[in-house]
Amino acid sequence: MKKFIKLNPSQLLISVFVVSISVGTLLLKLPFSTHDHIKWIDALFIATSAMTVTGLATVDPGTTFTTFGQLIIALLIQVGGLGIMSFAVLIFIMLGKKIGLKERLLMQHALNQTSVGGIIKLVKYLFVFSITIEMIAMVFLAIRWVPQYGLSKGLFYSFFHSISAFNNAGFALWPDNLIQYVGDPIINIVISFLFIIGGIGFTVLVDVWKKRSYRKLSLHTKLMLTGTLVLNIVAMFFIFCVEYSNPQTLGNLSLGDKLWASYFQAVSPRTAGFNTVDMGGLDETTIFFIIILMFIGAGSGSTGGGIKLTTALVIGLATVTFLRGKNDIVVSKRTINSSFILKALAITMISIVFVILGILLLNITEKEASFLDIMFEVVSAFGTVGLSTGLTGMLTFAGKQIIIFIMFLGKIGPLTLMFSLASPSKEKIRYPQEDILTG
Amino acid sequence: MKKFIKLNPSQLLISVFVVSISVGTLLLKLPFSTHDHIKWIDALFIATSAMTVTGLATVDPGTTFTTFGQLIIALLIQVGGLGIMSFAVLIFIMLGKKIGLKERLLMQHALNQTSVGGIIKLVKYLFVFSITIEMIAMVFLAIRWVPQYGLSKGLFYSFFHSISAFNNAGFALWPDNLIQYVGDPIINIVISFLFIIGGIGFTVLVDVWKKRSYRKLSLHTKLMLTGTLVLNIVAMFFIFCVEYSNPQTLGNLSLGDKLWASYFQAVSPRTAGFNTVDMGGLDETTIFFIIILMFIGAGSGSTGGGIKLTTALVIGLATVTFLRGKNDIVVSKRTINSSFILKALAITMISIVFVILGILLLNITEKEASFLDIMFEVVSAFGTVGLSTGLTGMLTFAGKQIIIFIMFLGKIGPLTLMFSLASPSKEKIRYPQEDILTG
Numbered sequence: 080m081k082k083f084i085k086l087n088p089s090q091l092l093i094s095v096f097v098v099s100i101s102v103g104t105l106l107l108k109l110p111f112s113t114h115d116h117i118k119w120i121d122a123l124f125i126a127t128s129a130m131t132v133t134g135l136a137t138v139d140p141g142t143t144f145t146t147f148g149q150l151i152i153a154l155l156i157q158v159g160g161l162g163i164m165s166f167a168v169l170i171f172i173m174l175g176k177k178i179g180l181k182e183r184l185l186m187q188h189a190l191n192q193t194s195v196g197g198i199i200k201l202v203k204y205l206f207v208f209s210i211t212i213e214m215i216a217m218v219f220l221a222i223r224w225v226p227q228y229g230l231s232k233g234l235f236y237s238f239f240h241s242i243s244a245f246n247n248a249g250f251a252l253w254p255d256n257l258i259q260y261v262g263d264p265i266i267n268i269v270i271s272f273l274f275i276i277g278g279i280g281f282t283v284l285v286d287v288w289k290k291r292s293y294r295k296l297s298l299h300t301k302l303m304l305t306g307t308l309v310l311n312i313v314a315m316f317f318i319f320c321v322e323y324s325n326p327q328t329l330g331n332l333s334l335g336d337k338l339w340a341s342y343f344q345a346v347s348p349r350t351a352g353f354n355t356v357d358m359g360g361l362d363e364t365t366i367f368f369i370i371i372l373m374f375i376g377a378g379s380g381s382t383g384g385g386i387k388l389t390t391a392l393v394i395g396l397a398t399v400t401f402l403r404g405k406n407d408i409v410v411s412k413r414t415i416n417s418s419f420i421l422k423a424l425a426i427t428m429i430s431i432v433f434v435i436l437g438i439l440l441l442n443i444t445e446k447e448a449s450f451l452d453i454m455f456e457v458v459s460a461f462g463t464v465g466l467s468t469g470l471t472g473m474l475t476f477a478g479k480q481i482i483i484f485i486m487f488l489g490k491i492g493p494l495t496l497m498f499s500l501a502s503p504s505k506e507k508i509r510y511p512q513e514d515i516l517t518g
Numbered sequence: 519m520k521k522f523i524k525l526n527p528s529q530l531l532i533s534v535f536v537v538s539i540s541v542g543t544l545l546l547k548l549p550f551s552t553h554d555h556i557k558w559i560d561a562l563f564i565a566t567s568a569m570t571v572t573g574l575a576t577v578d579p580g581t582t583f584t585t586f587g588q589l590i591i592a593l594l595i596q597v598g599g600l601g602i603m604s605f606a607v608l609i610f611i612m613l614g615k616k617i618g619l620k621e622r623l624l625m626q627h628a629l630n631q632t633s634v635g636g637i638i639k640l641v642k643y644l645f646v647f648s649i650t651i652e653m654i655a656m657v658f659l660a661i662r663w664v665p666q667y668g669l670s671k672g673l674f675y676s677f678f679h680s681i682s683a684f685n686n687a688g689f690a691l692w693p694d695n696l697i698q699y700v701g702d703p704i705i706n707i708v709i710s711f712l713f714i715i716g717g718i719g720f721t722v723l724v725d726v727w728k729k730r731s732y733r734k735l736s737l738h739t740k741l742m743l744t745g746t747l748v749l750n751i752v753a754m755f756f757i758f759c760v761e762y763s764n765p766q767t768l769g770n771l772s773l774g775d776k777l778w779a780s781y782f783q784a785v786s787p788r789t790a791g792f793n794t795v796d797m798g799g800l801d802e803t804t805i806f807f808i809i810i811l812m813f814i815g816a817g818s819g820s821t822g823g824g825i826k827l828t829t830a831l832v833i834g835l836a837t838v839t840f841l842r843g844k845n846d847i848v849v850s851k852r853t854i855n856s857s858f859i860l861k862a863l864a865i866t867m868i869s870i871v872f873v874i875l876g877i878l879l880l881n882i883t884e885k886e887a888s889f890l891d892i893m894f895e896v897v898s899a900f901g902t903v904g905l906s907t908g909l910t911g912m913l914t915f916a917g918k919q920i921i922i923f924i925m926f927l928g929k930i931g932p933l934t935l936m937f938s939l940a941s942p943s944k945e946k947i948r949y950p951q952e953d954i955l956t957g
């Protein structure tokens with residue numbers, strides 16, 4: 080135990096994830112977890128997918144697993160989504176142990192908070208808030224599903240999908256995900272509300288709750304709110320226009336259903352991963368567009384993945400600032416520190432490198448698959464999104480291993496991994512500057 | 519004339535390119551330029567492709583154009599490759615006019631030199647050096663082609679391909695480019711020597727010529743030499759391994775020819791655009807890998823395109839520096855100014871955005887083409903590379919227009935365009951800094 084604690088925060092985080100996924104795999108492999116026998120690789124795949132709140136599935140969760148198995152999946156999602164760290168701290172609290180700086184630093188790392196103080200308070204809020212939201216949403220979902228499936232199955236379905244949506248897991252218990260509810264207002268509103276709240280980042284919610292005035296909000300909150308709104312509107316418009324007459328997606332729907340479907344498929348790719356239209360039927364243009372949305376992802380410190388919206392915004396703002404011949408990135412009368420540019424650049428580049436390596440590897444193992452489907456699958460796994468054009472179910476054994484690894488990487492975060500490998504060192508000598516040519 | 523001079527450097531550069539391409543289009547459309555009638559759009563396409571030294575072709579240059587037409591193409595390549603700017607200054611010199619600061623700034627912009635002084639001298643060197651290299655190479659190529667095609671055709675072919683190679687244009691007068699010379703040492707060595715020299719950047723050559731010692735070389739030169747060597751070796755190894763048993767590319771070649779082909783196809787994608795194996799027959803993994811090479815491109819101030827090798831290196835070094843927890847990018851005991859990071863970031867991001875927009879547009883116009891072929895075509899045009907998996911000849915009218923525009927953008931440089939649109943302004947107010955969360 081002493082040796083375990085001696086690991087640095089990143090190594091500890093990775094260890095905890097590995098242990099949880101292993102336990103999850105064992106539980107899903109239990110005879111009463113599935114109706115029929117499933118392979119170890121599929122149990123590992125589903126456990127990793129649930130723990131990393133991705134939602135990709137090599138077997139159909141609805142028909143493969145028993146209610147017990149589905150409960151395990153829901154628990155893994157909840158553990159993964161809220162963050163093992165918050166759980167670890169909670170267990171420390173419940174055991175009455177004093178929380179040391181080391182654990183608090185670990186939490187800070189996990190939730191990406193800028194100050195150490197108030198972390199514990201935040202985790203308590205986080206826990207209470209999440210459970211409350213999930214319970215309220217469960218009631219709303221039950222309005223639809225109890226009449227449809229009866230009390231016990233209806234409630235369980237409401238419970239499962241409430242957890243899956245709030246934690247941005249994207250798991251659904253129907254083989255075609257939520258396609259049958261494409262025009263259903265309750266399902267569209269409740270599910271998307273859950274994953275937007277879960278994906279915008281807890282700090283944003285706390286900030287909105289405390290300030291209650293746009294002007295007083297922190298820069299981070301303003302960027303997240305405006306960015307989310309603009310990106311969602313653009314995405315909805317794009318999907319609506321491109322897919323309008325595609326018979327495999329929006330073509331045969333009424334105008335109202337077309338709008339619901341465009342809305343849902345616009346907000347879902349940035350980590351939620353649910354779908355109300357067939358991803359395999361989308362136009363290649365839309366598929367490529369969704370790949371970009373999946374890569375950008377949700378908010379920092381949320382249940383979502385991707386490089387994060389603020390990272391993308393900092394890069395975009397840095398580019399615009401450079402083009403305008405200015406030095407400081409100024410938004411809403413605040414200057415963004417240049418160290419954030421370097422951080423955003425590093426996050427984006429490492430992510431691009433990992434995604435490219437993933438695509439190259441999967442291209443080698445999946446000879447039959449088209450390049451675009453492979454690219455979609457890799458970015459979906461890396462951004463822990465869970466959408467698929469249909470490749471997941473056809474993956475080879477090697478392909479499954481690659482996607483498992485990418486989901487793991489995507490959730491742990493490339494930065495965390497790299498930090499754990501590299502030991503930071505102080506600059507000792509400062510060398511003279513020299514200009515080079517770029518562009 | 520007065521009004522023309524009042525344009526800022528970027529606008530002037532764009533104007534000159536537009537005029538040259540228009541004149542080129544008219545000349546290629548002349549009855550004695552082609553054996554049969556060609557469409558205006560194809561004349562425009564070839565003129566743009568030659569002037570931007572891209573090498574993509576909607577009609578086969580070898581069989582479509584007469585020797586006169588091919589001469590026009592060679593001239594457009596030479597004008598485009600050496601840079602209209604150097605020509606403009608030369609014309610000014612020849613007319614005995616004093617070169618004003620404005621013209622010198624224009625030159626500086628075009629050649630990406632860090633100081634205004636010595637620009638004119640550089641252009642003179644550039645001109646003499648290029649012609650000399652091209653003439654020497656022409657002699658070597660004639661050794662192969664005069665015996666094969668007779669004196670007049672053999673010399674013309676040597677002349678044409680020497681210009682096409684040195685300027686990284688990638689135009690060849692055989693329908694299958696250089697595939698018939700896959701194992702020919704003379705062609706492999708002379709052609710690749712030409713485009714590597716032409717693509718590494720004139721400043722690097724001058725530096726090597728003057729210093730003649732690696733230790734004394736400028737940081738830019740060191741980065742370019744090391745980067746080019748490492749990237750070429752990695753690329754050769756990659757292509758050799760992936761394509762080794764592919765019957766459509768290396769599979770049926772002898773080991774020696776396999777090595778020549780891997781070498782050639784490794785060094786050519788970073789702007790040269792010649793090919794000795796069938797691009798359409800490559801494994802999807804190799805195609806994707808070549809897309810990355812094409813995006814990176816050649817050296818600053820060279821006849822090549824892409825975001826440039828140093829840009830990619832700065833981004834990579836910045837990422838590594840960040841991961842090591844350091845602030846300064848240190849290479850070879852020199853610190854790279856942080857302003858270069860912002861510049862490299864901006865260049866890369868604008869390029870990515872343009873490429874993405876191009877892919878989305880071409881996806882809409884080319885319904886029949888596969889996504890990977892479209893991606894390849896757009897990056898090839900943007901990096902002014904000229905390789906194609908076969909899509910160029912099948913482009914729709916709208917698709918041709920899009921590729922013409924992308925080649926133009928790729929050569930003029932996204933930065934130049936953006937600078938010409940935006941008017942730089944001084945920072946007036948400095949706002950307080952505020953932290954945000956990324957990643």
Ligand SMILES: [K+]
Pocket residue numbers: 132133134247248249350351352463464465
């Ligand atoms: K997900």
Ligand SMILES: [K+]
Pocket residue numbers: 571572573686687688789790791902903904
């Ligand atoms: K080229």
